[in-house]
Amino acid sequence: MHTDINKYHEVLTPSDREICTRLADEIELHLAGAESKVWHAHPVWFLEGNPIVGYSTQKPGIRLMFWSGADFDEPTLNVVGKKFKDASIFFNTVAEIDSSDLSRWLLKAATVQWDYKNIVKRKGQLLRLT
Numbered sequence: 001m002h003t004d005i006n007k008y009h010e011v012l013t014p015s016d017r018e019i020c021t022r023l024a025d026e027i028e029l030h031l032a033g034a035e036s037k038v039w040h041a042h043p044v045w046f047l048e049g050n051p052i053v054g055y056s057t058q059k060p061g062i063r064l065m066f067w068s069g070a071d072f073d074e075p076t077l078n079v080v081g082k083k084f085k086d087a088s089i090f091f092n093t094v095a096e097i098d099s100s101d102l103s104r105w106l107l108k109a110a111t112v113q114w115d116y117k118n119i120v121k122r123k124g125q126l127l128r129l130t
Contacts, residue, residue, distance in 0.1 A: 002037045002038065004038040005024060005036055005037070005043040008038055008042070008043055009024075015092075015093065016062055018094045019061075019062045019091050019097070020043070020055060020057075020062060022094050023055050023062070023097070023102075024043065026097075026099070026102050027053055030102075030110075031045055031047070031052065031106055031109070031110060033047070034046060034047050034052060039051070039054070041056075042054050042056040043055055047110065047113070050113055052066070052067060052109045052110070053105075053106065053109050054067075058090070060090045060092075061091050061092040062090065062091045062092070063089075064090075064091065065086055066087055066105060066108075067084075067086050067109075068085045068086070068113050069088065069105070069108075069109070070084075070085040070086060070087045071085055071112050072108045072112060074104075074108070077105070
C-alpha cells in the first residue's frame with residue numbers, strides 16, 4: 001500500500017481508521033496487482049491507470065466507491081447518477097463490512113470496467129472496457 005494512504009489513515013478517528021484499514025487490506029488482497037495512491041485527496045486503486053475502487057470520509061460515514069459499480073448488479077451498492085457508472089456503500093463501523101460481499105465486489109471491479117482513464121480525451125464519454 002502506498003505510504004500516502006497510510007498518512008491518510010493516520011489523521012482519521014480510531015473508528016474511521018479501523019474501517020479504512022480493513023477496506024485497504026481487503027482491496028490489497030483481492031486486487032494484488034493494482035496501483036494505489038491518494039488521488040483527489042482520497043485513497044484509490046487503479047488497474048492499468050484506470051480507477052477501480054476507492055474510499056473517502058464523508059458525513060454519512062466511510063464511502064466505498066466502485067467507479068464501474070453500477071454494472072455490478074449488486075442491490076446493496078447505491079447508484080446515484082446516470083451519466084457515470086459509479087456505485088457506492090457507506091460504513092459506520094467495521095462490523096458492517098461483509099467480507100463475502102466485499103470480495104465479490106472487488107472481483108467484479110477487476111472484470112467490469114468503464115474507461116475513466118480516457119474520459120477527458122473523449123469529452124466525458126465513457127466506453128466499456130470489459
